[in-house]
Amino acid sequence: MKKVLKVGFDLDGVILYNPIRVFRPFAKKFLKPLKAGVLGQEKESFYFPRSNFEKFLWRLIHLTSFKINRGYDDLKKLSKNKGIRLYLVTGRYGFLEDDYEKWLKKINANKVFEKCYINKKNTQPNEFKEEIIKKLKLDIYVEDNWDIIEKLNHHTGAEILWITNLVDRVIPYKNKFNDLKEVSLFLKKFSSRHV
Ligand SMILES: [Mg+2]
Structure with a gap:
């Protein structure tokens, strides 16, 4: 069978x-040090938006999957x-x-x-x-x-x-x-x- x-x-x-998918490799370079420093998240992990403002931005990014x-x-x-x-x-x-x-x-x-x-x-x-x-x-x-x-x-x-x-x-x-x-x-x- x-x-x-x-x-x-x-x-x-x-x-x-x-359409903003192509920016991801750039965003990654930019977010990595930011994540570790300002956001206090582990460098190798994927970014998770914590504050309401970050969540708002994250939502906006996903609205571009249009x-x-x-x-x-x-x-x-x-x-x-x-x-x-x-x-x-x-x-x-x-x-x-x-x-x-x-x-x-x-x-x-x-x-x-x-x-x-x-x-x-x-x-x-x-x-x-x-x-x-x-x-x-x-x-x-x-x-x-x-x-x-x-x-x-x-x-x-x-x-x-x-x-x-x-x-x-x-x-x-x-x-x-x-x-x-x-x-x-x-x-x-x-x-x-x-x-
Ligand atoms: Mg995907």
Whole structure:
């Protein structure tokens, strides 16, 4: 019998197009010393907004994930295929849940994804994703953030696909894609071969 292929997707930068995504590598350089110094957070951890003002800014940043990515229609078609099961796993923190719910409706998530997960307990996004990937025994996870890719490759057995950006594109990686459309086409081919 054919095994069902289980694939997880990140939300921001993968299902949704985020135009400021390309600034992330710069923001990282800037935020790292700031995090350690002013904000008193661990250098290697992902930033978590603590004060109301920081949360407000964080919300604004996520409001820029304003449109559905090219290729989502292909994914919808793919979800009808019985040999594949799609899951949405976002590292978004709990206080962004209202915006997340709005997006789930807009993208008709209940028709496309088997189940959707948000990081309600505000753990580190990579740890949350790792936990769900293991729990669901995902074969593949699609991510746009290079730092998270490295961590997931280290801690899970899933095949991690990377949707890259203009700045990070030079980093060599085996599963590198330009957009969701390319990923969808890859998954379509892959699932037809997958036994
Ligand atoms: Mg992302």
